[in-house]
Amino acid sequence: AQSVAQPEDQVNVAEGNPLTVKCTYSVSGNPYLFWYVQYPNRGLQFLLKYITGDNLVKGSYGFEAEFNKSQTSFHLKKPSALVSDSALYFCAVRDPYGGATNKLIFGTGTLLAVQP
């Protein structure tokens, strides 16, 4: 079955330090991978996606993610964390066998807390 795992419920990092939010996936075929961020009382906002091509993908707000096919991972990274980055982050994969559903399979989310 297709699945996405975010092994950390929460990641704590000091402002100015690099951050990594981990994501691994299990799908058959080539995955379409996404990262979304959710701020309190807001909907999900798209950060970046990997469809094909360069394994390092750059997105909004200085975030980037690295696709690693051999490790089936798509970790989200940022060189220098900001307090305003504190939010809930979701990794998602588009179900390659979803057909017309356009369904995203989401991880359970990782709460990023950046301390000043």
Added chain:
Amino acid sequence: EAQVTQNPRYLITVTGKKLTVTCSQNMNHEYMSWYRQDPGLGLRQIYYSMNVEVTDKGDVPEGYKVSRKEKRNFPLILESPSPNQTSLYFCASSSSRGLNEQYFGPGTRLTVT
């Protein structure tokens, strides 16, 4: 401004009282979906629609109905809500299958007592 809107944002209701959560997008997207978000479970798809008058079940459709009479609107209907439908609901839309990101509404927090 491109956006997905949902109403109401917050709703408290009682078991069995029919309700509708509206969703509208102004991007002329073909695809629309409803998800529910529950702690520890992430988001799960309830229903989706490929285009006007074309809808189908997602992973957790029980207790829900949808309709797509116009391209921009995709309401979620709970004919007889139950407490296990207490959740945070998101509507989403996208312009094509898979390759483009989905745009999410702000969410509707529903409590059924």
